[in-house]
Amino acid sequence: MDTDAPHSMGTTIIGVTYNGGVVLGADSRTSTGVYVANRASDKITQLTDNVYVCRSGSAADSQIVSDYVRYFLHQHTIQLGQPATVKVAANLVRLLAYNNKNLLQTGLIVGGWDKYEGGKIYGIPLGGTIIEQPFAIGGSGSSYLYGFFDQAWKEGMTKDEAEQLVVKAVSLAIARDGASGGVVRTVIINSEGVTRNFYPGDKLPLWHEELEPQFSLLDIPSSPGPEPMNI
Amino acid sequence: MSKLEFDVPAKGGFSFDLCKRNEMLMKKGVQPPSYRKTGTTIVGLIFQDGVILGADTRATEGPIVCDKNCEKIHYMAPNIYCCGAGTAADTEAVTDMVSSQLQLHRHHTGRESRVITALTLLKSHLFNYQGYVQAALVLGGVDVTGPHLHTIYPHGSTDTLPFATMGSGSLAAMAVFESKYHEGLTRDEGIKLVTEAICSGIFNDLGSGSNVDVCVITKGHKEYLRNHLLPNPRSYVSAKGFSFSKKTEVLLTKVTPLKEKVEIIQSGEAMEE
Numbered sequence: 001m002d003t004d005a006p007h008s009m010g011t012t013i014i015g016v017t018y019n020g021g022v023v024l025g026a027d028s029r030t031s032t033g034v035y036v037a038n039r040a041s042d043k044i045t046q047l048t049d050n051v052y053v054c055r056s057g058s059a060a061d062s063q064i065v066s067d068y069v070r071y072f073l074h075q076h077t078i079q080l081g082q083p084a085t086v087k088v089a090a091n092l093v094r095l096l097a098y099n100n101k102n103l104l105q106t107g108l109i110v111g112g113w114d115k116y117e118g119g120k121i122y123g124i125p126l127g128g129t130i131i132e133q134p135f136a137i138g139g140s141g142s143s144y145l146y147g148f149f150d151q152a153w154k155e156g157m158t159k160d161e162a163e164q165l166v167v168k169a170v171s172l173a174i175a176r177d178g179a180s181g182g183v184v185r186t187v188i189i190n191s192e193g194v195t196r197n198f199y200p201g202d203k204l205p206l207w208h209e210e211l212e213p214q215f216s217l218l219d220i221p222s223s224p225g226p227e228p229m230n231i
Numbered sequence: 232m233s234k235l236e237f238d239v240p241a242k243g244g245f246s247f248d249l250c251k252r253n254e255m256l257m258k259k260g261v262q263p264p265s266y267r268k269t270g271t272t273i274v275g276l277i278f279q280d281g282v283i284l285g286a287d288t289r290a291t292e293g294p295i296v297c298d299k300n301c302e303k304i305h306y307m308a309p310n311i312y313c314c315g316a317g318t319a320a321d322t323e324a325v326t327d328m329v330s331s332q333l334q335l336h337r338h339h340t341g342r343e344s345r346v347i348t349a350l351t352l353l354k355s356h357l358f359n360y361q362g363y364v365q366a367a368l369v370l371g372g373v374d375v376t377g378p379h380l381h382t383i384y385p386h387g388s389t390d391t392l393p394f395a396t397m398g399s400g401s402l403a404a405m406a407v408f409e410s411k412y413h414e415g416l417t418r419d420e421g422i423k424l425v426t427e428a429i430c431s432g433i434f435n436d437l438g439s440g441s442n443v444d445v446c447v448i449t450k451g452h453k454e455y456l457r458n459h460l461l462p463n464p465r466s467y468v469s470a471k472g473f474s475f476s477k478k479t480e481v482l483l484t485k486v487t488p489l490k491e492k493v494e495i496i497q498s499g500e501a502m503e504e
Contacts, residue, residue, distance in 0.1 A: 030390065035402065037382075038390040059388030064358050103361075 010179020012141030012170050013043060013054035015111040016153070017134050018162035021119040021190025022111040025166035026054050027141065027174055028182030039182045048073050049194070051089040051112030052187050056139035057126070062106040065096050086112040090122035090130055098128025107138045113189045141173030141180040148172060159188060163197070171204040270438020272400030273303060273314035274428045275369040276412060277393045278421035281378045281449035282371035285425035286314045287400065287433050288458070289440035296440065302457070304446045308333050308344040310453065311372030312446045313353075316398035317365040317385060325366050329353050346372040346379035350389060358387025367397045373448050400432025400439040407431045418447065426460050433462065 014025040026043040029036055043055050045066045051073070055062035069092045073084050076092075090110040097104060110122045123136035135153055137145050148169060157165065163186055170184045184199040257263070273286045290298035305313045305326040311333075315322025329352045333344045349370055357364055368383040382395045394412045396404040407428040416424065422445055432439040443460040447453065475481065 030388075032384070037384075038392065040392075041390060058386070060354075060358055060362075060384065060386035063354070063388050 010141070010177065011043065011056040011139030012145070012173035012177060012180040013056050013107075013109050013138045014142075014145070014166050014169055015054060015109040015121040015123070015136045016157075016162050016166055017111075017119045017121050018157045018159055020159065021113045021188060022121055023159070023162045023166050023186055023188050024052055024054050024109065024111045025163075025170050025184060025186045026139075027170055027180040028185060029180055030059055031179055036181070041182075042185060044185055044187045046070070047089050047110070048077065048084050048112075050083055050114060050189060051086050051110065052189060052194070053089075053093065054109040054111070054138065055106065056108070057106035058104070061104045062108065065093060065104065065106060065108070068096060069093050083114065085114040085116060086110065086120040086122065087114075087117065090120075090124065090132075094122075094124050094128055094130040097124055101126075101128050109136045109138050111136075111189065113191060115191075119190065137169075139180070141170075141177035144173050144176045145169050159190070163188060167199055168205070171199075172207060174204070175207045175210060270400070270436065271303065271316040271398030272396070272404050272429055272432025272436060272439040273316050273369050273398050274396045274404050274408070274425055274432075275314065275371045275380045275382075275394070276408065276416070276421060276425060277371075277378050277380050278416040278418065280418060281373045281447070282380055283418075283421045283425050284312055284314050284369060284371050284446040284448070285429045286444045287429055287439040288442045288444060289433075289438070290319055291438060299441045300458070302444065304444050304455065306330060307349050307370070308337070308372065310374055310448060310451075311344060311346055311349055311370070312448060312453070312455075313349070313371075314369040314397070316367045316369075321364045321366040322368065325353065325356060325364060326368070329356070343374060344372075345374040345376065346370065346381065347376075350379075350381050350383065353383050354387045354389050357383065357385060362386040369395055369397050371448060373450050378448075396428065396432075398432070398439065400429075400436035403431040403435040404428035418449075422447065422456075422459070430460070430462060 010029055010031050012027045016023045024044050028040050028043065030038040030041045044052050045055060046052055047066065047070050053066055055066060069089065072092050073089055076088065077084050089112065093108055093110055097106070097108070105126065107125045110124065111120070113119045121133055121136050123131050123133050123138065125138065134155070135149060137149065152165060166186055167184050174180045183201055184204060186197045188195040270289060270291045271287060275282060275284045284304055286303035288300045288303065289296055290301040303314055305315055305322070307313050307326060307330045313326050315326060329349055332352055333349060336348065337344055353368060353370065357366065362385045365385050367385055370383060371380045380392060380395055382390045382392065382397055393414070394408045396408060408424070411424055425445055426443050429443045433441070433443070441463050442458045443462070445456040445459040447456070
């Protein structure tokens with residue numbers, strides 16, 4: 001086991017717009033090689049009161065980028081005299097990511113609410129592209145979610161629908177991706193403010209072939225066992 | 232017109248001149264010198280009144296134990312201590328550097344240092360060196376905003392946790408913490424748990440060993456328990472003792488302690504011109 005391996009966030013990160021704001025979601029696993037260095041990390045970092053960013057990839061690179069952008073946005077807010085827009089925040093992140101593309105290895109999803117455009121999500125993958133999307137997914141666990149979102153996402157969801165979608169998606173990715181795990185954290189941003197939610201592992205739904213929770217393997221299971229898959 | 236060539240000194244950056252020579256030596260079987268690492272188990276936890284840090288005391292140079300009782304809990308500020316794992320020179324240098332930066336900052340601001348200041352100074356330095364400064368740190372302290380515990384990785388990423396372990400023995404120590412840690416530990420429970428975690432590292436990890444150091448930091452007070460536990464006493468001392476060969480006569484025995492104790496004498500009056 002290599003404890004000198006760079007600290008990376010295997011990760012599943014999601015950003016979804018809904019009718020009135022955005023919902024950001026992430027898992028909480030940070031790994032160094034195959035060891036889980038932090039099983040309860042917070043990958044949704046605040047940039048300003050109304051803009052948050054989901055971090056994935058190298059932990060060090062994403063922390064430094066978000067620290068710099070928070071600092072630039074703070075100055076920008078003072079100079080502008082009003083809260084920064086999500087577009088400005090996302091572009092600051094994009095400039096850092098693009099201009100240092102040789103040195104950085106981090107994929108980010110910037111999401112927030114401002115009074116001009118409402119709720120917006122911007123995806124900034126490796127390389128420093130910026131793309132405004134109605135929903136964005138990132139991290140190693142996102143590979144398992146493309147089909148899910150193609151089917152499950154729809155325009156004009158309510159806040160609760162959007163949050164449930166995000167929690168369901170992250171827990172599906174956790175079930176299939178070894179580098180994602182722990183708890184599900186969500187952040188809802190709208191005109192009223194910011195709400196942080198926390199879903200511990202035992203509150204998440206179980207998926208195909210996952211064991212029923214048992215307190216001891218000595219207990220004789222009462223259920224007849226998992227049902228065979230139907231084609 | 233003939234071209235004049237000057238021998239310009241290198242503008243900076245790495246000089247590759249000796250690389251070919253090193254390669255040739257390695258082919259001939261010469262081993263490069265191994266640097267002193269602290270194999271290490273270092274831990275930290277937050278208890279009800281503050282923070283407790285713990286560390287083992289073995290320093291290794293490759294397979295050899297070069298120091299059986301080294302100090303891995305470094306002073307950063309009166310209210311902040313930092314345990315270091317990785318290359319011993321790197322952990323010493325980076326903690327000393329940030330400790331003096333913090334002292335200057337205290338003089339400038341006139342306030343007690345905050346743990347997050349030390350954290351930011353350490354993480355920016357380590358990030359700038361892209362992981363080549365191999366220092367993995369557990370930083371803990373109590374300041375006006377409360378008790379804080381952070382881990383810092385060589386590449387510059389940090390985590391904020393209620394309990395943390397680092398070093399080669401981190402898995403052994405984390406196993407103890409995950410099974411026994413709970414919120415609201417008392418001071419004695421906390422010290423006992425930290426000692427157990429370090430002992431787990433000492434006995435199950437080859438890179439950790441010797442004794443347990445503990446440091447308890449609470450609001451306005453700190454206790455550095457150097458060698459709190461000595462689970463590996465030297466039990467192989469020969470009964471004969473040491474004696475000089477036949478013709479040598481002992482004329483004078485003088486014992487010099489390695490660490491000088493400096494006594495500050497209270498001066499009577501201030502110097503006057």
